[in-house]
């Protein structure tokens with residue numbers, strides 16, 4: 001499985017249950033990468049979406065203990081339940097999309113992380129693990145810096161050389 005995340009200079013990812021930035025170029029990259037795939041998120045991330053609605057044209061799986069089952073996404077209560085459910089899907093098509101707690105929990109099981117680095121300080125409260133400090137993670141691709149309005153972004157791919165089975 002893979003993860004996809006946008007980080008600031010300090011690997012910050014969120015504050016006040018929102019994203020740090022609203023950058024159309026990155027939103028477009030996120031959309032193109034995850035479209036028609038399986039996305040896995042925590043309850044706070046679902047609740048951060050407009051009207052707390054899941055993402056269109058993707059299979060949405062939400063770690064959400066004690067929540068009622070619903071039609072528009074698949075609710076799971078535990079990692080054990082998630083593990084059984086994910087056996088139905090091609091692991092190549094599964095993307096961990098946040099937030100901080102789910103990213104951290106699922107990182108050992110990801111073989112690839114797509115990191116959009118935003119050259120700014122978003123004054124984050126929540127952070128992604130700094131993959132540059134983790135010996136089993138290596139950056140294998142890095143785009144040229146691209147500008148979107150006031151922001152400069154770099155699209156990076158990290159690979160895990162010690163992926164654990166989930």
Ligand SMILES: NC(=O)c1ccc[n+]([C@@H]2O[C@H](COP(=O)([O-])OP(=O)(O)OC[C@H]3O[C@@H](n4cnc5c(N)ncnc54)[C@H](OP(=O)(O)O)[C@@H]3O)[C@@H](O)[C@H]2O)c1
Pocket residue numbers: 004005006007012013014015016017018019020041042043044045046048063064065077078079097098099100101102103105126
């Ligand atoms: N920069 C980015 O790319 C990006 C992407 C996504 C999200 N974000 C940001 O990340 C922040 C949200 O992160 P977060 O850590 O607060 O929340 P989160 O990871 O979205 O959701 C956490 C909740 O998910 C449930 N959960 C997580 N792990 C679980 C497990 N192992 N078993 C059962 N339930 C589990 C729990 O729900 P209950 O509390 O209901 O028990 C937990 O409180 C927001 O600011 C959001 O905007 C940033």
